[in-house]
Amino acid sequence: MTHIPERMCAGCRKKAPKQSLLRLTAAGGSIIIDEKQNIQSRGIYVCRDEKCIAAMKKKKSLSRLFRQNIPDELYEKLIEKCKNGACSTQRGGFSG
Numbered sequence: 328m329t330h331i332p333e334r335m336c337a338g339c340r341k342k343a344p345k346q347s348l349l350r351l352t353a354a355g356g357s358i359i360i361d362e363k364q365n366i367q368s369r370g371i372y373v374c375r376d377e378k379c380i381a382a383m384k385k386k387k388s389l390s391r392l393f394r395q396n397i398p399d400e401l402y403e404k405l406i407e408k409c410k411n412g413a414c415s416t417q418r419g420g421f422s423g
C-alpha cells in the first residue's frame with residue numbers, strides 16, 4: 328500500500344492528494360502558484376477549481392495564512408490563471 332500525501336483544500340475543505348491540488352505560496356508581497364510544490368515557504372493548497380479560489384477570497388484565507396493583506400485583485404488573478412489553464416493540468420486522472 329502506497330501512502331499518498333493528502334492536503335486539505337482551503338476553499339472547500341475537502342482532502343485530496345496533494346498533486347491534484349494547486350499549491351500557493353507568498354513571494355515578494357505577491358501570491359504565486361508553486362507548480363512543483365517544492366518552494367520552502369509557507370503554502371496553502373486549493374483545488375484546481377476557480378470556485379475554491381473564489382471561496383478563499385470570500386474567507387480571506389490567504390490574508391490569514393500569510394499574515395498580510397491580500398487584495399481581491401490577487402485572487403482575481405489566480406482565478407484568471409486558473410481559467411487560462413493552470414487549473415486544467417490535471418495529473419493522474421484525478422477528478423472530483
Ligand SMILES: [Zn+2]
Nearest residue numbers: 336339374379
Ligand atoms: Zn476545493
